[in-house]
Amino acid sequence: MKITAPISTPAEVEPLVRAGARELYCGVVPPDWIRRFNTSGVNRRVFGNLNGYADLERVIDNAHTLDAEVFLVLNAQQYGEQHLDALTEIAAHFRSIGGNAAIVADISLIASLTANVPDLAIHVSSVATCRNVESARFFAQLGARRIILPRDVTVAEISAIATELPELDIEAFVLNDGCVFEEGTCHTVHLPMNKGGPICIDNYQFEYRAASGEAPAERALRRLEKNDQDYKRWLWYRFGNGFSVAPNGYPWGPCGLCAMPAMHAAGVHSVKIAGREGASERKVKSVELVHEVLRRIEDGEPETKVRECAVGLRDAPSHCASGYMCYYPEKRSQPEIPVHAQPA
Amino acid sequence: MTSTSTPTASITPNPPAGPIELGFALVDERELAAFARHERVTRDDYLEQLGDARQCVTLPDDAEPTHFFLGSEFCEHLLPSVEAIDRAVALCERWGVTFGLVTPIACDSLFEPLRAAFARLPAGAEVTVNDWGVARVVQREFPDLRPVAGRLLGKMLKDPRLPSATWARMYPNGLRAGPFREILDNLGIGRLELDFPPFGAADMYAGIDFPVGVRAPYGYIAKGRICKLGSLALDVPEKFSPGHRCRRECLGFSEVGARPGTRELQTSQRGNTMYYRHAPGMTAAIAEAVANGWVSRIVLSGA
Numbered sequence: 001m002k003i004t005a006p007i008s009t010p011a012e013v014e015p016l017v018r019a020g021a022r023e024l025y026c027g028v029v030p031p032d033w034i035r036r037f038n039t040s041g042v043n044r045r046v047f048g049n050l051n052g053y054a055d056l057e058r059v060i061d062n063a064h065t066l067d068a069e070v071f072l073v074l075n076a077q078q079y080g081e082q083h084l085d086a087l088t089e090i091a092a093h094f095r096s097i098g099g100n101a102a103i104v105a106d107i108s109l110i111a112s113l114t115a116n117v118p119d120l121a122i123h124v125s126s127v128a129t130c131r132n133v134e135s136a137r138f139f140a141q142l143g144a145r146r147i148i149l150p151r152d153v154t155v156a157e158i159s160a161i162a163t164e165l166p167e168l169d170i171e172a173f174v175l176n177d178g179c180v181f182e183e184g185t186c187h188t189v190h191l192p193m194n195k196g197g198p199i200c201i202d203n204y205q206f207e208y209r210a211a212s213g214e215a216p217a218e219r220a221l222r223r224l225e226k227n228d229q230d231y232k233r234w235l236w237y238r239f240g241n242g243f244s245v246a247p248n249g250y251p252w253g254p255c256g257l258c259a260m261p262a263m264h265a266a267g268v269h270s271v272k273i274a275g276r277e278g279a280s281e282r283k284v285k286s287v288e289l290v291h292e293v294l295r296r297i298e299d300g301e302p303e304t305k306v307r308e309c310a311v312g313l314r315d316a317p318s319h320c321a322s323g324y325m326c327y328y329p330e331k332r333s334q335p336e337i338p339v340h341a342q343p344a
Numbered sequence: 345m346t347s348t349s350t351p352t353a354s355i356t357p358n359p360p361a362g363p364i365e366l367g368f369a370l371v372d373e374r375e376l377a378a379f380a381r382h383e384r385v386t387r388d389d390y391l392e393q394l395g396d397a398r399q400c401v402t403l404p405d406d407a408e409p410t411h412f413f414l415g416s417e418f419c420e421h422l423l424p425s426v427e428a429i430d431r432a433v434a435l436c437e438r439w440g441v442t443f444g445l446v447t448p449i450a451c452d453s454l455f456e457p458l459r460a461a462f463a464r465l466p467a468g469a470e471v472t473v474n475d476w477g478v479a480r481v482v483q484r485e486f487p488d489l490r491p492v493a494g495r496l497l498g499k500m501l502k503d504p505r506l507p508s509a510t511w512a513r514m515y516p517n518g519l520r521a522g523p524f525r526e527i528l529d530n531l532g533i534g535r536l537e538l539d540f541p542p543f544g545a546a547d548m549y550a551g552i553d554f555p556v557g558v559r560a561p562y563g564y565i566a567k568g569r570i571c572k573l574g575s576l577a578l579d580v581p582e583k584f585s586p587g588h589r590c591r592r593e594c595l596g597f598s599e600v601g602a603r604p605g606t607r608e609l610q611t612s613q614r615g616n617t618m619y620y621r622h623a624p625g626m627t628a629a630i631a632e633a634v635a636n637g638w639v640s641r642i643v644l645s646g647a
Binding site: 040081107108135157213224326 | 476477478501516520521567569575584585595611616
């Protein structure tokens with residue numbers, strides 16, 4: 001099982017590979033793209049991209065020297081038909097300088113790359129919301145070599161897909177950055193924070209209505225409001241514990257470390273660390289965290305021991321005990337937490 | 345909230361092939377009982393179901409019901425029971441309209457219930473597919489059914505918070521791309537269902553080489569698999585995590601509101617999905633698209 005990590009500058013290659021990443025993914029906005037299309041939307045993120053083709057070439061050279069692969073994100077949910085040729089040119093250039101795979105969500109672009117850049121591997125982005133065997137077969141037929149599963153799947157679902165389709169590489173999320181909605185069915189942009197930020201944490205003021213159109217009965221409303229409070233707490237975890245890091249520098253959740261033994265056993269090819277836009281130090285600490293767990297799995301430690309280690313790595317097991325910091329809460333380790341150390 | 349867009353394809357009106365098709369999409373199978381009292385169904389029966397949102401719909405004078413849909417695009421836990429499907433099919437036979445089953449993005453465990461549901465459908469019934477895997481199953485195992493690409497497959501930017509039309513052009517839709525057309529053809533999909541987005545224009549549907557239906561008067565903004573409301577009766581670790589049975593709380597409650605200090609589209613959330621309600625300009629633009637023959641069906645549905 002390999003660790004797939006995000007990069008946004010050539011300087012991140014060496015520390016991330018030394019920390020244990022064997023696969024790196026990045027985006028690039030070619031200099032003529034904005035001039036041609038008057039948008040920076042080459043991929044899903046406006047920020048966190050490499051500075052141009054020269055940087056991309058440096059990333060590939062450095063990574064290959066260190067025996068790591070490089071994947072290019074062309075992962076917007078959709079592209080206009082006017083973009084397809086330009087994107088195919090980007091992918092062809094990427095392949096010509098040694099790039100290993102493109103991460104793609106748009107089915108038209110997948111078809112175009114398969115036809116026109118046949119020696120470039122296609123990884124189906126999590127943005128494609130491919131989360132069943134039949135759908136994975138559909139993408140395989142289009143030319144995909146790897147399926148990156150979306151965030152909100154269960155380990156049982158991951159295992160079923162990986163077991164049923166051994167000819168496909170399966171990649172699953174393991175750390176960082178938690179969309180609330182499914183990426184492939186969230187048709188919004190992350191606005192600047194002063195304009196609202198991501199819609200899932202924007203300041204919507206909602207009121208409940210019953211099916212009749214009226215306010216819910218008092219008792220129901222109390223239950224709904226209690227559920228809202230729990231949800232806010234879950235949201236805080238979903239966004240990295242309020243966008244903070246643990247005292248020892250490791251990133252908070254969302255986290256799938258406890259699920260890694262099961263994913264390894266199921267034959268999952270890679271585990272993905274999200275966060276291209278994050279700081280370099282956060283990326284390195286993320287890889288270190290995942291690598292420590294992977295090392296123990298590969299050394300043959302029993303699953304329970306690995307999970308015990310996983311919840312101890314951040315030195316704050318109470319957050320793990322909340323159950324809200326997990327990508328795969330059904331696999332969380334449940335350490336004994338002293339009452340005084342339990343989260344409020 | 346509409347503005348002019350510049351489609352790359354021709355904006356020549358298509359000659360209307362006949363009266364527009366009109367459908368109603370029902371999610372809650374319990375509401376079939378209200379429909380069952382109608383010996384025949386009329387456009388007013390459909391519009392009445394929308395409550396005060398009916399004011400956000402403009403229909404051509406000759407639009408009368410041609411289709412009735414049951415099921416959810418957004419949630420694996422809202423697949424109708426086979427009994428409800430049977431009732432709905434019988435109602436459609438009585439009314440002389442075509443039945444359609446609406447299906448969501450599926451996890452693997454949903455495929456057997458889906459197959460059981462498809463097996464109840466008469467030849468010629470439609471299946472609104474929102475998952476490529478489900479589309480494959482319909483094509484391969486139920487060739488008598490007619491798959492329609494649902495609006496989860498017709499990707500477009502639909503963020504009601506966008507400050508201007510310039511933002512809306514950041515990620516244009518790819519509905520006219522040749523490969524998209526070819527892939528739908530290969531799956532036997534003959535129709536496309538779409539939303540009308542904020543900052544859209546009537547001619548956004550021009551040049552799409554497919555019969556197009558539009559959902560009205562609500563568009564969906566985003567949908568998740570994690571469901572706040574569906575977690576109401578759950579506890580950790582099931583709470584706010586995927587794949588767990590809920591009590592379908594979303595059929596009893598929704599949330600309506602806005603961002604303070606804005607005059608944006610009315611927004612709501614029901615279960616795992618956020619919606620915007622069409623503003624008058626959007627309603628007019630859809631009517632214009634219908635008049636020009638760019639849209640051949642309107643599917644009324646709630647939020």
